[in-house]
Amino acid sequence: MMHSKIFKILYLNIAILCVGSNNLFAQNTPVEICGYQHELEKIIQKQPNYLALQNEWYRKANEAYIEAQSTKRKITSDTIVYEIPVVFHIIYNTNSQNISDALILSQLNELNLDYRKLNPDTSRIRPVFKSLAADIKIRFILADKDPNGNATNGINRINTSRTTFATNIYGSYSEDMKSTNNGGQTAWNPARYLNIWVCNMEYPSYIGITYGFATPPTGSPNWAQFQSSTKDSTDPKSGVVLHYKVVGKNNPLAPSNYKEANTATHEVGHYLGLRHIWGDAANPNTQGCNVDDGIFDTPNARDKNYTCSNATWNSCVDATNDKPDMTENYMDYALDGCAAMFTREQAFMMRYVLNNFRTGLPIRTIVYDTTTEYSETVVSVYPNPTKANDPLTVVVNTNNVSEVFSLTLFDNNGKEVLQKRIQANQKTEVATAVYSVGVYYLLVKDSKGNIIKKEKLILNL
Ligand SMILES: [Zn+2]
Numbered sequence: 369m370m371h372s373k374i375f376k377i378l379y380l381n382i383a384i385l386c387v388g389s390n391n392l393f394a395q396n397t398p399v400e401i402c403g404y405q406h407e408l409e410k411i412i413q414k415q416p417n418y419l420a421l422q423n424e425w426y427r428k429a430n431e432a433y434i435e436a437q438s439t440k441r442k443i444t445s446d447t448i449v450y451e452i453p454v455v456f457h458i459i460y461n462t463n464s465q466n467i468s469d470a471l472i473l474s475q476l477n478e479l480n481l482d483y484r485k486l487n488p489d490t491s492r493i494r495p496v497f498k499s500l501a502a503d504i505k506i507r508f509i510l511a512d513k514d515p516n517g518n519a520t521n522g523i524n525r526i527n528t529s530r531t532t533f534a535t536n537i538y539g540s541y542s543e544d545m546k547s548t549n550n551g552g553q554t555a556w557n558p559a560r561y562l563n564i565w566v567c568n569m570e571y572p573s574y575i576g577i578t579y580g581f582a583t584p585p586t587g588s589p590n591w592a593q594f595q596s597s598t599k600d601s602t603d604p605k606s607g608v609v610l611h612y613k614v615v616g617k618n619n620p621l622a623p624s625n626y627k628e629a630n631t632a633t634h635e636v637g638h639y640l641g642l643r644h645i646w647g648d649a650a651n652p653n654t655q656g657c658n659v660d661d662g663i664f665d666t667p668n669a670r671d672k673n674y675t676c677s678n679a680t681w682n683s684c685v686d687a688t689n690d691k692p693d694m695t696e697n698y699m700d701y702a703l704d705g706c707a708a709m710f711t712r713e714q715a716f717m718m719r720y721v722l723n724n725f726r727t728g729l730p731i732r733t734i735v736y737d738t739t740t741e742y743s744e745t746v747v748s749v750y751p752n753p754t755k756a757n758d759p760l761t762v763v764v765n766t767n768n769v770s771e772v773f774s775l776t777l778f779d780n781n782g783k784e785v786l787q788k789r790i791q792a793n794q795k796t797e798v799a800t801a802v803y804s805v806g807v808y809y810l811l812v813k814d815s816k817g818n819i820i821k822k823e824k825l826i827l828n829l
Contacts, residue, residue: 401631401701403581403609404638405648411584422584426662426717433664433716449484449750450722452562452729453511457553459526459533459545459567460612464621467566471616472523478617478629479508479636482698482710484748486763488793489628489708493696494679500665501696501708502715503746506640506722508562515556526553534571534578546605555604559728562639563607564632566615580631582608582638585725608635630703637699637710640718641725645699646671646683657684661699665711667691669700676706747812753826756805760798760825764790764812771815777825778809800827 400406411418454476460466481487485503493501510522530551533544544550545567555563569578583606613621614631642661646652646669649659656670667690670683676695683693695702696709710718722729746765754760764773769792777786777798785803790796790812805828812821 398576400576400578401580401703402634402638402644403578404644407581407583407638408648423662429717429720430662430664430713432720433713449505449507450719450729451507451509452722453522453560454508454562454564455511455514455520455522455524455556457524457526457545457563457565458612459528459530459552459565461528461531461568465568465612466525466527467612467615467619469521469523471619472566474617475615475629475632476508476510479632482630482633483507483636485709485746485765486748486795487708490765491769492676492706492708494692496691497694497696497709497711500711502710502712503748504710504715504718506718507750508636511556511561515560524553524556528552528567531568532570532572533567534569534576543605543609545609546607555607558604558606559726562636562729565607565609566612567609569609569611577611579614579626580608580610580635582635584638585641585721606639608632608639610635625704628704628707630698630707633698633707634703637714637718641721642699642710642714642717644672644701645669645694645697646673663711663713663717665713666697666699667694669693672701673706674701676702747821749810749821749823749825752823753829754800756828757801760800760827762790762796762798762810762812763794764792764820766792769793773815773820774813776811776813778811779803780807780809782809803827805829 408418415421456472456475458466458472478487483504483506485501490501511520512522514520514524528551530544533542533552545552545565546555546563548554552567553565555561571577583603610632613619613623614626615629617629618627619629642663645661645663645666646656647659647661649655649671652671657668660668667682668684668686673681673683673693673695679692681693681695682690694700694711695706697714698707698710699714700707748761748763748765750761751758752760762775764771771792773790773792775786775788775790775796775798776784777788779785785808786798788796788798806826808825808827810821810823810825811819814820
């Protein structure tokens with residue numbers, strides 16, 4: 369993909385979006401939902417063979433995936449839930465840009481629902497894709513220590529004299545929000561934190577807006593040659609940038625179709641190595657069905673989709689295993705009302721990135737999760753271990769919403785200490801303060817008495 373062509377594509381995208389987006393808050397304002405293609409363009413300027421190298425990296429990851437699938441045990445035993453410390457840099461010039469803690473916490477919560485497949489909107493997923501929807505087993509936590517070791521709540525507020533950090537969608541591209549000298553905030557050690565910058569990216573006079581952009585994994589070999597000499601992503605530009613109006617659930621400033629906080633889910637997907645599911649062809653009309661996202665289980669798609677209103681829409685007909693466009697995927701552009709899933713191989717890819725290219729991100733608590741990947745019913749139990757007096761949360765996600773499960777807790781001597789009913793797809797909290805510190809066993813049964821989950825727990829550590 370030549371970068372000169374990316375401009376044309378972007379221009380085309382913008383034109384399409386303007387026609388279809390009259391309900392956006394500033395009419396006729398060109399909106400760029402995601403600036404990933406701009407990021408690619410910048411990388412390609414520095415590293416002309418970037419895409420070839422990235423393809424090679426995807427090929428290796430795919431080989432690892434096939435190997436993991438062929439030894440099913442390996443994939444089902446990949447049960448560790450990774451925790452990623454996050455810092456939100458809120459860079460504000462006006463009070464409305466200084467979004468509330470509550471909004472930021474709601475964003476964090478949405479990320480955690482989406483990356484654990486606990487989001488209630490999985491009900492949107494069409495039957496043809498249901499079995500592909502994956503629990504990524506990644507949890508995001510607010511950093512509790514800054515780079516100097518001082519206590520923090522993970523929300524870093526910076527008052528700036530800059531009225532905007534707009535990325536000019538017609539050409540030049542600013543990352544000034546990532547630089548203290550330029551009115552932003554220099555990244556906290558990007559090898560140790562996921563930096564999320566929240567700022568105003570509206571161009572003056574409403575020439576354009578970018579809702580978000582993210583850097584691909586800089587530790588991958590294709591970046592290491594010119595930016596990073598280590599396996600960690602030490603690039604100070606590494607992280608996610610979000611326009612302040614699309615952060616958080618039901619942000620009162622968000623355009624009507626950006627209320628679900630999905631932009632962050634999409635951008636973190638890029639940060640963890642995912643491409644757009646249509647593959648970012650330079651010319652979708654002629655090449656779209658020949659350019660892939662490097663992921664096997666996302667159906668081939670010609671171009672981005674902004675809507676899921678046509679359930680049978682199938683932009684590329686494949687000779688085998690043909691499926692409609694997966695507008696449910698977070699890496700498409702049909703976000704609110706449509707997006708609800710990542711696939712199994714996208715899950716593998718993101719975890720591959722964490723294990724190979726973002727290895728410095730501390731995995732502070734390793735949470736063992738014995739969910740079986742191939743089961744339709746997924747039981748999540750967290751945190752494990754629990755800290756003193758913290759409740760334990762249990763969720764059983766299943767297609768049968770009226771199903772009621774039973775939870776039984778045994779102590780280390782096998783004595784039953786608790787019985788509880790669990791309604792499908794609802795969070796059930798277990799108060800643990802009444803139990804002494806130690807090892808317990810949790811058993812979840814369905815209404816027919818089948819055991820669907822056994823887990824060893826450590827409570828009140
Ligand atoms: Zn994107």
